[in-house]
Amino acid sequence: MKLKITLLASILGASLSSVALADINIGVSLxxxxxxxxxxxxxxxxxxxxxxxxxxxxxxxxxLDDASDPGKAAQNARRFVSQDKVDxxxxxxxxxxxxxxxxxxxxxxxxxxxxxxVGAPPEAEPFLFRxxxxxxxxxxxxxxxxxxxxxxxxxxxGYADGYGEGWLKAMQPRLETAGIKLVDVERxxxxxTSVTPQALKLVAAKPDAILVVASGSVxxxxxxxxxxxxxxxxxYQTHGAVGPNLVRIGGKAVEGTFVVSxxxxxxxxxxxxxxxxxxxxxxxxxxxxxxxxxxKNQFAGHxxxxxxxxxxxxxxxxxxxxxxxxxxxxxxxxxLETMGRTVLSHGVMNxxxxxxxxxxxxxxxxxxxxxxxxxxxx
Amino acid sequence: xxxxxAGMLTVDGxxxxxxxxxxxxxxxxxxxxTRVIFIPQGEFVAFGALTLAMLQSQFIPGTVWLxxxxxxxxxxxxxxxxxREAWPGMRLVRSVASLLAFPLLAxxxxxxxxxxxxxxxxxxxLSLALVTPMGPLLYRLAYQSLExxxxxxxxxxxxxxHFALTGLALVFFGPEGYRNPSFWADVFNLGPVPVSGQAxxxxxxxxxxxxxxxxxxDRTLYGKALRxxxxxxxxxxxxxxxxxxxxxxxxxxxxxxxxxxxLLIGPTTTxxxxxxxIIGLKGFxxxxxxxxxxxxxxxxxALGVGLVESFSSFWASAFKExxxxxxxxxxxWLRSGRTGEDxxxx
Numbered sequence: 262m263k264l265k266i267t268l269l270a271s272i273l274g275a276s277l278s279s280v281a282l283a284d285i286n287i288g289v290s291l292x293x294x295x296x297x298x299x300x301x302x303x304x305x306x307x308x309x310x311x312x313x314x315x316x317x318x319x320x321x322x323x324x325l326d327d328a329s330d331p332g333k334a335a336q337n338a339r340r341f342v343s344q345d346k347v348d349x350x351x352x353x354x355x356x357x358x359x360x361x362x363x364x365x366x367x368x369x370x371x372x373x374x375x376x377x378x379v380g381a382p383p384e385a386e387p388f389l390f391r392x393x394x395x396x397x398x399x400x401x402x403x404x405x406x407x408x409x410x411x412x413x414x415x416x417x418x419g420y421a422d423g424y425g426e427g428w429l430k431a432m433q434p435r436l437e438t439a440g441i442k443l444v445d446v447e448r449x450x451x452x453x454t455s456v457t458p459q460a461l462k463l464v465a466a467k468p469d470a471i472l473v474v475a476s477g478s479v480x481x482x483x484x485x486x487x488x489x490x491x492x493x494x495x496x497y498q499t500h501g502a503v504g505p506n507l508v509r510i511g512g513k514a515v516e517g518t519f520v521v522s523x524x525x526x527x528x529x530x531x532x533x534x535x536x537x538x539x540x541x542x543x544x545x546x547x548x549x550x551x552x553x554x555x556x557k558n559q560f561a562g563h564x565x566x567x568x569x570x571x572x573x574x575x576x577x578x579x580x581x582x583x584x585x586x587x588x589x590x591x592x593x594x595x596x597l598e599t600m601g602r603t604v605l606s607h608g609v610m611n612x613x614x615x616x617x618x619x620x621x622x623x624x625x626x627x628x629x630x631x632x633x634x635x636x637x638x639x
Numbered sequence: 640x641x642x643x644x645a646g647m648l649t650v651d652g653x654x655x656x657x658x659x660x661x662x663x664x665x666x667x668x669x670x671x672x673t674r675v676i677f678i679p680q681g682e683f684v685a686f687g688a689l690t691l692a693m694l695q696s697q698f699i700p701g702t703v704w705l706x707x708x709x710x711x712x713x714x715x716x717x718x719x720x721x722x723r724e725a726w727p728g729m730r731l732v733r734s735v736a737s738l739l740a741f742p743l744l745a746x747x748x749x750x751x752x753x754x755x756x757x758x759x760x761x762x763x764x765l766s767l768a769l770v771t772p773m774g775p776l777l778y779r780l781a782y783q784s785l786e787x788x789x790x791x792x793x794x795x796x797x798x799x800x801h802f803a804l805t806g807l808a809l810v811f812f813g814p815e816g817y818r819n820p821s822f823w824a825d826v827f828n829l830g831p832v833p834v835s836g837q838a839x840x841x842x843x844x845x846x847x848x849x850x851x852x853x854x855x856x857d858r859t860l861y862g863k864a865l866r867x868x869x870x871x872x873x874x875x876x877x878x879x880x881x882x883x884x885x886x887x888x889x890x891x892x893x894x895x896x897x898x899x900x901x902l903l904i905g906p907t908t909t910x911x912x913x914x915x916x917i918i919g920l921k922g923f924x925x926x927x928x929x930x931x932x933x934x935x936x937x938x939x940x941a942l943g944v945g946l947v948e949s950f951s952s953f954w955a956s957a958f959k960e961x962x963x964x965x966x967x968x969x970x971x972w973l974r975s976g977r978t979g980e981d982x983x984x985x
Binding site for chain 2: 294295296298299302421447448449450451452453454455456457458459461462465477478479481482485506510
């Protein structure tokens with residue numbers, strides 16, 4: 262039995278590594294199972310419409326599941342760089358899983374394009390590019406709105422993880438400069454059975470507005486609890502909550518909530534002058550053709566943007582080197598840094614040698630939930 | 640903190656505690672009869688809540704396919720065993736039929752009724768009918784052939800079953816969470832403390848179930864047979880009590896309690912495919928502190944766990960889980976001193 266498995270594995274391995282050299286191999290590691298599945302699954306769905314060829318060369322997408330587990334993500338990354346010799350790595354969708362790919366990609370001098378807003382040590386930074394907006398970009402848009410509403414005190418309830426922490430860190434200095442007091446900071450986890458105690462404490466602190474930092478269907482939970490406990494003030498949600506699930510679960514409780522968002526999910530609502538309007542409408546059309554009407558979401562947008570980036574960068578890099586070589590991988594990195602403004606569904610990306618986040622402060626937009634739909638606040 | 644807030648926290652804590660109590664009781668019961676530390680107990684909670692949510696939105700719930708899958712696997716296993724041991728034809732047909740009959744019936748019923756707009760209670764009953772048969776099927780698939788193994792082996796099997804079920808739940812229910820409509824949306828005021836109808840239903844159901852379990856174990860033949868198995872397996876077998884039947888019956892009860900807890904908790908929180916684990920784990924904490932042997936002990940500790948959770952969420956929400964699970968350490972420490980000489984294996 263063991264012999265059989267070994268044989269099978271080596272045959273599989275041989276057939277995988279025999280992909281023609283000139284092909285463009287892309288290693289994709291996403292969380293298709295585990296707690297991050299809600300993020301990884303739509304990204305994977307959108308990859309179905311990834312171009313079959315780039316710059317005239319055949320594309321091989323090698324998609325692996327990292328099970329929301331940093332260890333598994335690192336394993337996938339090792340496989341990509343040593344066995345598949347990929348030209349570029351795309352993934353993951355969670356901050357911890359992305360972070361564990363970063364050092365391996367950097368060591369192999371292979372570009373990693375992350376679907377999560379992940380930081381990196383300086384030595385790994387040259388090969389890491391991010392597609393999502395950083396917390397700062399989104400916090401900027403949120404602060405502008407908070408200031409315009411004349412809010413003096415803010416309550417905070419967020420995930421007890423990197424996402425909650427990132428938002429808190431991005432908001433704190435901005436609130437301080439604006440003279441807005443953060444009256445209470447509460448935490449919760451996505452599988453909690455109740456957030457009533459946190460809601461009680463927040464309501465008792467009497468803030469003008471409360472910011473909820475959570476994702477998808479869980480983001481509605483604190484709002485429902487707060488409204489049940491009689492909170493009447495303004496509610497804010499982050500871009501992790503954008504999507505049909507907030508409204509599906511939250512119903513009436515989330516009406517009038519302000520949700521900061523990237524442009525991708527607000528496609529049709531964007532003013533004609535917005536540079537991403539065309540790209541985001543195209544994204545929504547292509548995603549909903551596969552996933553069904555009303556399913557558009559933030560994360561699938563990153564997969565769309567990844568395709569846009571690759572369509573632009575690969576032909577440029579191919580002028581310098583042949584795919585499958587170490588020179589090509591470095592050329593790809595240089596191209597990403599120098600190719601200039603790229604219009605994505607999530608905004609205008611402008612990566613440079615010193616900035617691998619790339620979005621400007623104008624990227625985040627504010628939407629409001631009205632009759633169960635996200636409307637752009639003009 | 641004033642009295643009103645303390646009151647609200649207490650109600651919230653006791654409501655969750657009542658759910659943990661049900662799961663804790665199930666854990667104690669399963670361990671007493673089969674010596675299985677049943678980690679996947681919480682999975683039934685998620686299955687129950689998600690099944691009801693999908694029935695309410697008039698989809699055929701993923702539970703149907705999961706149940707069919709389990710039933711077919713169990714039937715194959717049974718056939719293989721019957722063939723290997725050369726059972727007479729009638730016995731094979733009968734035992735396979737008894738494995739398949741109820742799951743198939745529940746599935747057909749669900750496929751027929753799912754697209755119809757049924758009242759909430761009918762969907763709830765249907766959810767119970769879909770999740771409960773998973774219990775005995777799981778026992779048949781994962782545990783029955785290992786019945787006489789050590790508790791450690793059974794524990795490792797439980798961990799495997801937990802991972803398998805979470806993975807299957809993702810496949811059949813999808814990654815997004817659901818929240819069910821309340822069974823009783825009215826809110827009553829107990830002085831300054833609002834108590835929701837749903838909380839009353841939770842308390843009442845827990846009470847009924849506990850009395851029901853007591854009646855079952857104390858007054859019925861099947862209950863007494865389970866107790867006999869719990870006290871002495873070999874002795875019970877000599878008296879003609881089948882350990883297969885005892886195990887399957889226990890798992891049926893465990894699945895029923897789990898699914899019922901899911902129905903109860905569904906309206907108060909967003910339930911995801913993997914929510915059950917952490918809920919079940921809190922019931923498990925209660926069961927362990929009660930020494931995996933005392934039903935009243937598990938009940939009291941579970942209510943305590945709910946209260947600790949509620950008050951620590953209020954004071955230090957970032958450390959809530961830390962506080963709840965740190966409870967288990969001193970309790971184990973104290974217990975290990977006292978029960979060391981216990982040579983019965985439950």
